[in-house]
Amino acid sequence: MNKRTMASVMLAALLAAGGCAGNSGTTGTGTGTGVEAPAKKDATAALTAAAAELQKDTFKTTVNLGDQGTMTGVADPASKNAEFVMESTSAGAEGTTTLRVVGGVTYIKIKLKESSGLPGFDGKKWRKLENSGAMGTVGNFDATEMTKSLNSAAEVEWVDDDTVKGTIDLAKSAKQLGMGTEVLGKLSSTKLPFQADIADGRLVAYKFTMPAVGNQAAYEFDMRYSDFGTPVDIKAPPAKDVMKS
Known part of the structure; x- marks a missing residue:
């Protein structure tokens, strides 16, 4: 060779x-x-698809509201039935608030640690909220509806393999987030930064910071979704357990 x-x-x-x-x-x-x-899939397309996928099955959710407290519960996007329990401390008053939504009607039960036996605050009776859907009210909370605010997402980009960040427009999403127009008008900017986690093509976390308004300090809103397909069997409280208006 x-x-x-x-x-x-x-x-x-x-x-x-x-x-x-x-x-x-x-x-x-x-x-x-x-x-x-x-x-890699376009970040906006991936987020849109993940938020839509969340609407297809029941789930458990944990909502961390920073100093406002923590809320846990279950929801059924199809029937709109849900129940959430919030543990909070407000002005030194510790308490538990339970929200139950059945057939579009919201019931609320409040138990204060120091209720002094005051009816309606001892955790024994429910109240039916006549203005359940009014923006800015506690009865407006809807863990599933809030994710629809992501329809206004802009500047969406990948942070890592399963996390995206961007901004949502509160002018378009105030209703989904339970924010009234009066509050919206007090904001210096309607652009709200957010971060979301995606797993198996489905939204599993959604986090943003509610801006300060007047005497209301800013606070983080951190929602986590899990246990998809969990049984959700929620019924309205018996009439005898509901306080008369």
Whole structure:
């Protein structure tokens, strides 16, 4: 074998051992396979699809409201039935508030640690909220509806493989977030930054900070969704347990 032939054989062997080095600069994957890695799904499209997927099954949710307290519960997006329990401390008054939504009607039960036996605050009776859907009221809370505010998401980009960030427009999403127009008018900006986590194509976390308004300090709103498909069997409280207006 002459020198030229030997050099050709050695070059071929080196290329084979290196995984065809002539192609390594085109993969952009570092795998050496010569195959282009699939393009990552557009962040806005992924978020939109994940939020829509959340609407398809029942779930458990935990909502951290910072200094305002913590809320846990279950919801059925199809029937709109849900129940949430909020543990909070307001002006030094510790208490538990239970919200139950059945057939579009919201019932509320409040138990204060120091109720002094005051009817309606001892956790024994429910109240039917006549203005359940009024914006800015406690009866307006809807863990499923709030995710629809992501329909106004802009500047969406990936933070890592399963987390996106962006902004939502409160001028378009105030209703979903339970914010009244009076509050909206007091904001210096309607652009609200958010962050969301996606797992298996479904929204599993949604976090933003409610801006300060007047004497109301800013607070973080952190919602977590889990246990998809969990049974949700919620009925209206018996009439005897509901206080008369």
